[in-house]
Amino acid sequence: MWFFLSTAIFAAGLTIFQIAFLSHLFPPFNDLQLPIAVIGYSVIKNRPLTAAVWALVAGVLLDLHGLFGFGAEIALLFSVFLIMRVAFSRFLTNTSAAAAFLLTGVGTLAHFAGLLAIDGLRVLSGGVPYAISPDPEPWFQLIRAVAANGVLVVAALALSGFARRRLHKAFLSGGSAIVRV
Numbered sequence: 001m002w003f004f005l006s007t008a009i010f011a012a013g014l015t016i017f018q019i020a021f022l023s024h025l026f027p028p029f030n031d032l033q034l035p036i037a038v039i040g041y042s043v044i045k046n047r048p049l050t051a052a053v054w055a056l057v058a059g060v061l062l063d064l065h066g067l068f069g070f071g072a073e074i075a076l077l078f079s080v081f082l083i084m085r086v087a088f089s090r091f092l093t094n095t096s097a098a099a100a101f102l103l104t105g106v107g108t109l110a111h112f113a114g115l116l117a118i119d120g121l122r123v124l125s126g127g128v129p130y131a132i133s134p135d136p137e138p139w140f141q142l143i144r145a146v147a148a149n150g151v152l153v154v155a156a157l158a159l160s161g162f163a164r165r166r167l168h169k170a171f172l173s174g175g176s177a178i179v180r181v
Contacts, residue, residue: 011057040104101150
């Protein structure tokens with residue numbers, strides 16, 4: 001119970017931080033998609049429950065903020081989670097930096113493709129397009145988002161590996177430490 005609550009609060013805080021602060025900065029910071037990066041990190045660390053909670057909480061908050069109707073971001077983030085999980089288990093079976101970067105890039109591309117599909121359905125039903133544009137800027141923004149999210153996940157993996165190696169002697173796994181006096 002505490003796991004779900006603490007993960008949901010952390011997911012809500014970082015998603016609100018992205019919506020309120022990061023989206024107003026200059027590139028590449030405004031191109032970061034923290035929910036996709038955390039979902040990618042969770043898939044690589046084999047924590048599917050964390051990724052699912054993130055997809056749900058971040059999807060709800062992004063739906064409340066977004067223009068695509070309620071449920072669109074929830075469905076997109078869950079589909080990104082499933083695509084990343086299948087890609088990692090079937091194709092990218094190691095946790096190297098290149099695999100992490102590629103996995104996050106696949107998730108970012110899947111999210112963008114989903115947004116384009118939803119926007120295309122809106123245009124076909126007579127709505128105003130939000131993501132579809134003849135301007136090349138969204139494509140440059142997508143390239144920057146793939147790079148920024150990939151670098152963020154690789155940096156998080158490197159930082160967690162460094163912390164695990166550095167603190168290994170302080171926090172032994174299994175609690176089998178023998179104290180000698």
